[in-house]
Amino acid sequence: MTWLVRGLGWLDAQVNTGTRKLARRSSRRGFLGQVSTLVLGAGLLPLLPVSRSFGAEGMEEIGDPQSCDYWRYCALGGSLCTCCGGSVNTCPPGAEPSPITWVGTCRNPADDQDYLISYNDCCGKPFCQRCECHRTERDKPVYFPSKSNDVLWCFGTESRSYHCTVALVLGKAE
Amino acid sequence: MKPLLTALLLVASSAVVASPRTSYLLHCAGCHLPDGRGAPPAVPTLRDTLGQLVQTPQGRDYLVRVPGASQAPISDGELAAVINYTLLEFNRDTLPLQFKPLAEEEVARARPNILADPLMYRRQLWPEY
Numbered sequence A: 001m002t003w004l005v006r007g008l009g010w011l012d013a014q015v016n017t018g019t020r021k022l023a024r025r026s027s028r029r030g031f032l033g034q035v036s037t038l039v040l041g042a043g044l045l046p047l048l049p050v051s052r053s054f055g056a057e058g059m060e061e062i063g064d065p066q067s068c069d070y071w072r073y074c075a076l077g078g079s080l081c082t083c084c085g086g087s088v089n090t091c092p093p094g095a096e097p098s099p100i101t102w103v104g105t106c107r108n109p110a111d112d113q114d115y116l117i118s119y120n121d122c123c124g125k126p127f128c129q130r131c132e133c134h135r136t137e138r139d140k141p142v143y144f145p146s147k148s149n150d151v152l153w154c155f156g157t158e159s160r161s162y163h164c165t166v167a168l169v170l171g172k173a174e
Numbered sequence B: 001m002k003p004l005l006t007a008l009l010l011v012a013s014s015a016v017v018a019s020p021r022t023s024y025l026l027h028c029a030g031c032h033l034p035d036g037r038g039a040p041p042a043v044p045t046l047r048d049t050l051g052q053l054v055q056t057p058q059g060r061d062y063l064v065r066v067p068g069a070s071q072a073p074i075s076d077g078e079l080a081a082v083i084n085y086t087l088l089e090f091n092r093d094t095l096p097l098q099f100k101p102l103a104e105e106e107v108a109r110a111r112p113n114i115l116a117d118p119l120m121y122r123r124q125l126w127p128e129y
Helices: A002-025 A028-047 B002-016 B020-027 B057-065 B076-090 B104-110 B118-125
Strands: A077-079 A102-108 A113-123 A132-134 A162-172
Touching: A077 A162, A102 B020, A113 B020, A162 B020, B020 B076, B057 B076, B057 B104, B057 B118, B076 B104
Parallel strands: none
Antiparallel strands: A077 A132, A102 A113, A113 A162
């Protein structure tokens, strides 16, 4: 039994020394900073562009992305993700971008060029009722579903619950 | 005067014809995605799978008659161009050596022949898909 007590004492001393050395080498603030970076970083992942590999962002733009009049929303029917914690091309945290979508064209007033706009719905959260828009340039009735903004585009997502819509630029329409 | 008017109309109409890539992005990419990979099984992939279809008349017709293609709001010429774009852009390695691109006339002939049950037809035509 003595050997057990002695062993535990040795282990206790080792752990004690180790934690003291660690405390001397690193600050609590540094540790907390690293943990918070990790947590924040994980939280920011859903904000990454929903279709970075195909997007063609970077052109000159004017206007307010939180307004229905913003040029990219010329055929958007739904709620703007820019008013719901997301951006013009990223879903709000916790919402899942639908890969299936519909594509239209809008004219950018900054360069007077037509661009292909992909309207991706963000899904999996309750409907965000801020900034509801209904613009219908080149939109077709629901009997033409592939060109209708009245269709709920939460396909290929875990949840069919519609939250809001983003507007990605796929490129120039030429 | 008439030939001049016709020429002007031709020039005007050709000016608004979209490139095959734009047609693809506008009319196909919403479901099949910009790189053609789709979202199987709901949305079939268009990558590296269509080469064998173009080897038979039925297969070539199917590419035109499938609803997403035949009902796209584009002309027969534009549809031929966008199908050829899909074949050459996403399926180049699977195409036969003597690949013959689809012609506008071929599209015009097959397009009105509506597929009443596209899925059933595909299973019969292309069981291995």
